[in-house]
Amino acid sequence: MTGRKIGEVILDLKNISLSFGGVKALQDISFNVLEHEIRAIIGPNGAGKSSMLNVINGVYRPQEGEIILRGEHFANMNSYRAAKAGLARTFQNIALFKGMSVLDNIMTGRNLKMKANMLLQALWVGPAQREELEHRLKVEEIIDFLEIQHIRKTPVGRLPYGLQKRVDLARALAMEPQILLLDEPMAGMNVEEKQDMCRFILDVNDQFGTTVVLIEHDMGVVMDISDRVVVLDYGKKIGDGTPDEVRANPDVISAYLGASH
Amino acid sequence: MFYRENGQFKTSYKSDQQIFPIPQDRWAIVAIVALAFFAVPMMVDEYLFRAILIPFLILSLAALGVNILVGYCGQITLGAGAFMAVGAYAAYNFLIRVSGMPALGAILLGGLTAAAVGIVFGIPSLRVRGLYLAVATLAAQFFWDWAFLRVKWFTNDASSGSVSVADISVFGWTIDSPSDKYLFCLGILVIFSLMAKNMVRGSIGRQWMAIRDMDVAATVIGIRPMYAKLTAFAVSSFYVGVAGALWGFVHLGSWEPAAFSIDRSFQLLFMVIIGGMGAIAGSFFGAAFIVILPIFLNQLLPVIGGWFGLEVSIALVSHVEIMIFGALIAFFLIVEPHGIARLWSTGREKLRLWPFPH
Numbered sequence: 001m002t003g004r005k006i007g008e009v010i011l012d013l014k015n016i017s018l019s020f021g022g023v024k025a026l027q028d029i030s031f032n033v034l035e036h037e038i039r040a041i042i043g044p045n046g047a048g049k050s051s052m053l054n055v056i057n058g059v060y061r062p063q064e065g066e067i068i069l070r071g072e073h074f075a076n077m078n079s080y081r082a083a084k085a086g087l088a089r090t091f092q093n094i095a096l097f098k099g100m101s102v103l104d105n106i107m108t109g110r111n112l113k114m115k116a117n118m119l120l121q122a123l124w125v126g127p128a129q130r131e132e133l134e135h136r137l138k139v140e141e142i143i144d145f146l147e148i149q150h151i152r153k154t155p156v157g158r159l160p161y162g163l164q165k166r167v168d169l170a171r172a173l174a175m176e177p178q179i180l181l182l183d184e185p186m187a188g189m190n191v192e193e194k195q196d197m198c199r200f201i202l203d204v205n206d207q208f209g210t211t212v213v214l215i216e217h218d219m220g221v222v223m224d225i226s227d228r229v230v231v232l233d234y235g236k237k238i239g240d241g242t243p244d245e246v247r248a249n250p251d252v253i254s255a256y257l258g259a260s261h
Numbered sequence: 262m263f264y265r266e267n268g269q270f271k272t273s274y275k276s277d278q279q280i281f282p283i284p285q286d287r288w289a290i291v292a293i294v295a296l297a298f299f300a301v302p303m304m305v306d307e308y309l310f311r312a313i314l315i316p317f318l319i320l321s322l323a324a325l326g327v328n329i330l331v332g333y334c335g336q337i338t339l340g341a342g343a344f345m346a347v348g349a350y351a352a353y354n355f356l357i358r359v360s361g362m363p364a365l366g367a368i369l370l371g372g373l374t375a376a377a378v379g380i381v382f383g384i385p386s387l388r389v390r391g392l393y394l395a396v397a398t399l400a401a402q403f404f405w406d407w408a409f410l411r412v413k414w415f416t417n418d419a420s421s422g423s424v425s426v427a428d429i430s431v432f433g434w435t436i437d438s439p440s441d442k443y444l445f446c447l448g449i450l451v452i453f454s455l456m457a458k459n460m461v462r463g464s465i466g467r468q469w470m471a472i473r474d475m476d477v478a479a480t481v482i483g484i485r486p487m488y489a490k491l492t493a494f495a496v497s498s499f500y501v502g503v504a505g506a507l508w509g510f511v512h513l514g515s516w517e518p519a520a521f522s523i524d525r526s527f528q529l530l531f532m533v534i535i536g537g538m539g540a541i542a543g544s545f546f547g548a549a550f551i552v553i554l555p556i557f558l559n560q561l562l563p564v565i566g567g568w569f570g571l572e573v574s575i576a577l578v579s580h581v582e583i584m585i586f587g588a589l590i591a592f593f594l595i596v597e598p599h600g601i602a603r604l605w606s607t608g609r610e611k612l613r614l615w616p617f618p619h
């Protein structure tokens with residue numbers, strides 16, 4: 001963890017409650033994320049981790065609570081505002097654009113930065129053509145960074161699972177986000193793929209200073225790479241602190257022992 | 262000369278971003294377009310122009326429009342015929358009501374009117390999808406069928422909505438002979454196809470496809486579904502509307518609302534399914550297929566019937582036609598949702614590697 005300096009609070013979640021009918025997915029959750037840190041969210045299945053990310057980037061609307069992003073209050077976050085504000089994410093069940101190539105999937109991540117109007121695009125002239133080339137260069141940097149040059153023209157549906165996860169990350173990185181939300185980026189991967197993915201996450205965090213909020217089940221990974229950890233269980237927060245603090249927390253230990261049999 | 266990419270490494274992203282990155286493809290397309298412009302008019306007779314080539318060109322344009330909406334943006338429409346009608350009748354009204362209106366201007370304004378109407382009828386797509394959206398677009402079809410039959414203003418008080426347009430002229434070129442009509446439609450189709458290709462390989466096309474493939478992921482990267490869907494409805498309806506205006510002005514000359522009935526809507530949708538959803542070329546394959554098949558069967562079935570001493574009636578031919586369409590649509594929906602265009606490109610991929618199987 002060299003070269004990077006943890007900053008102020010960039011994202012602050014206050015008293016978030018979310019329910020689906022009778023299911024209370026999140027109950028009065030508060031925690032914050034500091035600039036440039038890697039913040040993990042852990043917890044047993046169904047604890048509400050994915051729901052938490054969905055609240056942060058406006059896919060779900062919490063019934064109560066508040067999101068404060070860089071000092072700005074968002075009572076009503078929506079996905080578009082979240083994207084504009086510099087939030088990007090990947091999905092637990094890969095959500096790539098199946099009918100498109102790897103390159104097009106990643107290029108789509110640049111859509112907010114592409115400004116040429118439709119008529120110019122249809123004529124493929126001037127700004128539209130320049131823009132397309134400019135963003136292609138940026139996307140190629142990301143492709144190099146994630147070592148997926150060999151598959152850039154492949155339709156994503158034909159890729160093995162591990163590579164699809166990498167393309168999902170590439171598309172999120174194409175947004176040049178300030179905060180990257182990752183939902184189980186290493187689930188279902190073999191050891192080698194996990195190591196690669198860890199390396200990418202650490203590099204993104206280190207080189208671009210991107211703040212990372214990460215959901216992960218692999219405790220080894222979580223304890224290794226994260227600065228601070230939030231623990232959820234049945235929609236409630238039961239722990240929050242450094243990996244060592246969390247590991248020593250009796251509530252956390254019992255939740256995990258309770259969940260493991 | 263082999264169909265090969267060997268040795269042709271792209272040295273810049275710019276050359277990689279061309280419409281047809283493989284030079285052989287590029288030359289093939291240029292050759293086909295050149296043939297279509299220069300050789301075809303000298304080779305074919307009037308019947309071929311009227312019965313096959315002109316309808317093929319105009320329906321290709323309409324299918325291209327439907328493909329943008331259905332194939333690229335993943336929406337559904339059963340109202341394409343109505344948007345052709347809106348294009349045709351709007352163009353007609355611009356032509357007769359605005360003094361000095363040039364025909365080409367009227368045709369394009371007809372397309373723009375269809376685009377505006379398309380946006381309105383696309384609004385339900387923001388809330389509903391699939392079957393419900395199909396029903397909403399079907400409502401558009403019934404509404405416009407009714408309007409052009411009953412609202413006299415649209416048809417300049419003509420009885421039963423029948424209107425006619427004299428031969429048009431464009432920049433001093435009077436388009437009256439079949440070969441003129443063919444060249445005019447071909448010119449428009451080439452320009453519109455290039456523009457469609459540019460859109461689908463650009464940012465707006467990626468937004469459409471993103472909405473089609475995974476709308477939650479699309480919104481999370483900042484794509485607004487409303488913008489993506491309504492632009493798809495607008496562009497699609499513009500294409501379909503211009504095709505409708507050409508169908509009226511150039512192909513038919515005089516027409517009534519029945520020319521753009523629900524049958525036309527289904528026909529256009531079938532073209533896209535058979536030809537290939539989400540492929541520009543698919544629109545042409547589909548249109549060619551649907552224009553040629555009936556003529557082909559009309560010639561062939563009586564001959565086959567003759568071998569067995571059977572009398573083949575016209576009714577039988579049209580029944581066989583419907584059965585073949587039904588079977589093909591079921592085949593393509595189940596086995597190859599990307600239609601003839603995909604079969605074509607798979608064949609080409611094999612050719613690229615030929616004679617080595619892998």
Ligand SMILES: Nc1ncnc2c1ncn2[C@@H]1O[C@H](COP(=O)(O)OP(=O)(O)OP(=O)(O)O)[C@@H](O)[C@H]1O
Nearest residue numbers: 020023025043044045046047048049050051052092
């Ligand atoms: N869209 C939804 N509709 C109804 N219930 C939902 C929805 N999304 C989540 N839930 C419920 O909310 C609870 C929390 O789900 P969530 O997906 O956030 O858990 P998780 O911690 O991510 O679990 P996992 O480790 O299995 O991914 C679960 O009971 C789930 O069934």
Ligand SMILES: [Mg+2]
Nearest residue numbers: 049050051092
């Ligand atoms: Mg989850």
